[in-house]
Amino acid sequence: MAKGVKVAVVSTVFAVMVGGAGYGAYNFVSALTKDGSGSGGVRSGPPGADEIAKTSKDFFAAWEKGDAAGAASLTNNSTTAEALLTGYKTDAHIGDVRITPGKATGATVPYSVKATVSYDGKSKPLAYESKLTVVRGVTTGKALVDWQPAVVYPKLKAEDRLVTGESANPSIEAVDRSGKVLTKEKYPSLGPVLDALREKYGAEAGGTPGIELVVKHPDQTPDTSLLTLAEGKAGKLETTLSATAQAAAEKAVKLYHQSSVVAVKPSTGEVLAVANNRTDAFNAAFEGTKAPGSTMKIITAAMLIDNGVTSMNGPAPCPDSAVWQGQTFKNLTGMQSNEGATLANSFMRSCNTAFIKLIDEKPLTDDSLTLEAQNRFGIGEDWKTGVVSFDGKVPAVGGPDRAAGAIGQGQVQMNPLNMASVTATAITGTFRQPYLVSPELDDRKLATAKGLPYNTASQLKQMMRMTATQGTGAKAMAGLGGDIGAKTGSAEVDGQQVSNSWFTGFRNDVAAAAMTEEGGHGGDAAGPIVAAVLRAAG
Structure with missing residues (x-):
């Protein structure tokens, strides 16, 4: 039959079916549209097992062949997927890809990848495992791979790339x-x-x-x-690190999720240990920016002493509550008031109200705490530790935040590195900027501060000794010999049911500080971490 005749016959049959067949014609037309769902629209609902198997199989096949465009077309973000899959071959120089799917769990398909990385005449096998999830395309209704960088390699995050070549830096x-x-x-x-x-x-x-x-x-x-x-x-x-202290720090932070610890040598500023137990790779021990809670009272106490407001054996009454410019501050639940308390007593019991009641005494102003932190303790002085670090923040503020800052809340921000250094300065009277690598290696200039008067440092050290033996730090520091001292802290954070746990302490010529997110009171989580490090290194 001639081509023209075939077309005419088909056209005639189609016209007859549409014109007179009713329901049957509707089904025939529906079958020629969209995805054959029978409704004339896109498919909806979760992909079926057959769709999951086919989509993942086709995706793996295209990936194995190096067909980046083909594989990307089977995802719900083809542009981003194609760029990363293209770079897998051209930038990472990964070839001979073989993918073995595992048993699907719902819409998630695990798989193992075996490939070869080749560059400049050098080759090595590469093997790893990952997984993908098949979803329903929002506009197309097709079953598609839900695109994530981790589909290509499990450690990849947004905008990460795989590259093979000469190392950017020697090992x-x-x-x-x-x-x-x-x-x-x-x-x-x-x-x-x-x-x-x-x-x-x-x-x-x-x-x-x-x-x-x-x-x-x-x-x-x-x-x-x-x-x-x-x-x-x-x-x-x-480096300045101590393998012994580092091993103890690694072990200690494993006991509590989202924990960080730093140990320093007060006589030199050398960092002895830095460890983090986090769900991300963030070095919170050096770069964290959290309110330090009552560990900040070390600096506040120094401010009170340096400005002649009170002294270790001077008055620091501890009422049940204290009001500052319309905001009421209270102590931890269960703390008994003591209107005749000294600064040492309020410090070792960590009485909030005692410090709030004293911050409006003359000659204190809105910037007194800032100046004390900066000029005496080196906070905010552009530390150059050898790696990226945050050097603390104690801004000059008025209103309720001035009172909150005195007890380590409000706008004050610190990390374990900062608080270990604060303790080191408090017990020696000298600020020595912490560092991991000797400044002689690259001639960098370390931050400086004038430190504390001898009398102030002596009182701070004695109050920390009392805290470690009679006060809130006694339980965590129990059993440690030598010259010991401590300060606890718990910092309330909006949106958290449990406060962050802070603890800083010293033993002989080692000072350490730790923070555990949602760890509760200072002695509950951060305290045992610091004690473990001091036990090994002190």
């Missing part, structure tokens, strides 16, 4: 103060710190770059190394 062999090698395998929470040290000091340490597969991040975060194809020469980098 380093970081060693502690005694020459012991520090690795992220042995000290997991040091991973981000070691990456940062490599980023900054790789060249200065004298190493030569190798060839690596890395995750490149969109911000200033150092590359994350995934696979080394060719070893470079590692440069040796001496």
